[in-house]
Amino acid sequence: MSQTLTFFWPAAHPQATLILIPGGEGHIKLRPETQDLKRQFYQTLRRLTTTDQSSGKINVVIFDNPYDLPSMSNGYPSSRASEDHLSRIDRVVDYYKKKTGKPIFLLGHSNGAISISEYLRYKNKQAITTPVAGLIFSSSRNGTYINHKMKIRTLILHHHQDACRNSTTEASLDLYKDISKLNQAQTSFKEILSGKAKNGDPCRSGYHMYFNAGAEVSKALDTFILGK
Numbered sequence: 473m474s475q476t477l478t479f480f481w482p483a484a485h486p487q488a489t490l491i492l493i494p495g496g497e498g499h500i501k502l503r504p505e506t507q508d509l510k511r512q513f514y515q516t517l518r519r520l521t522t523t524d525q526s527s528g529k530i531n532v533v534i535f536d537n538p539y540d541l542p543s544m545s546n547g548y549p550s551s552r553a554s555e556d557h558l559s560r561i562d563r564v565v566d567y568y569k570k571k572t573g574k575p576i577f578l579l580g581h582s583n584g585a586i587s588i589s590e591y592l593r594y595k596n597k598q599a600i601t602t603p604v605a606g607l608i609f610s611s612s613r614n615g616t617y618i619n620h621k622m623k624i625r626t627l628i629l630h631h632h633q634d635a636c637r638n639s640t641t642e643a644s645l646d647l648y649k650d651i652s653k654l655n656q657a658q659t660s661f662k663e664i665l666s667g668k669a670k671n672g673d674p675c676r677s678g679y680h681m682y683f684n685a686g687a688e689v690s691k692a693l694d695t696f697i698l699g700k
Contacts, residue, residue: 474538476560477502478568479509483521484528488605488697489572491533491564492517495582495611496676497540498552509534513581513681519690526694531572535564543583546638548615552586558594561587565603575605577697582639582680585612596620606697611636611680614643623656627696629689631664631682636675662692 478491479502492514494500500509509515520530537560541551551557561578569576580588588607595602606625609616611634628651630644641663648661667685670678682689694700 476538476564477504477536478564479506479534479536480568481518481521481532483531484523486531486572486574487529488577489531489533489568489574490517490520490577490579490608490693490697491535491568493535493561493578493580493584493587495543495580495584495613497543498537498557498583498587499540500534500536502534502536512683512686516682516686516689517579517693519686520694520697525687526690527698530577530694530697531568531574533564533568535561541583549583549586549613552583553590553593555594557587558591561591562594569603576603577606577608578604579608579610579693580612581610582636582675583613585609585616589616589618592618592622592624593620608693608696609644609647611639611682612644612647614638614640616643616647618647618651618654621654621656622651625657625696625699626651626655626659627692628659628661629664629692630661631667631679631685633667633669633679634674635669635678636680638675639680660696662696664688664692 519525
């Protein structure tokens with residue numbers, strides 16, 4: 473079995489640990505010797521670990537699936553529901569819960585939102601309480617859904633100008649409404665307003681990736697995770 477690699481940014485004064493499940497094909501090609509992740513989206517999350525840009529109270533983990541998860545241009549990315557992928561997420565959650573001793577928050581971005589919704593169903597089928605303190609559905613892929621009762625603090629995060637046809641504002645609002653009906657814990661919707669468009673695929677750049685909106689995104693995450 474291929475090894476699951478993660479990248480870890482420890483916080484200055486940790487009170488929680490955030491684990492990102494990336495979008496796209498889910499395989500960001502981490503290597504054991506990787507020292508930094510330069511993409512702006514990852515650097516936005518890194519802000520949560522430093523006191524000069526946030527509270528500095530949130531550890532950040534980037535999850536890397538060891539092989540591509542086909543995303544499909546249309547339809548449901550069923551590769552995100554495979555037992556291998558979900559069991560890898562489960563092991564990473566367990567590892568960092570023990571390593572950091574802090575509450576775990578799962579952030580699924582774009583196709584990664586499918587991963588965390590499938591992870592909830594995976595744990596529900598096992599009749600095991602999901603071992604996370606909170607969920608963040610970010611720029612959620614259309615078709616992301618929850619179909620069972622839950623009790624986990626949840627945030628739906630979306631850019632109001634996201635131009636990705638596979639991640640519409642309407643679909644995120646529908647997800648928020650559906651989870652609100654099923655969730656016995658806090659469910660919030662936060663719309664990001666800052667940032668800029670960018671040349672290229674609107675599902676891989678610009679507003680969809682919160683380009684130039686780092687300060688607003690990290691503040692929203694900091695506020696939600698720490699329950700301010």
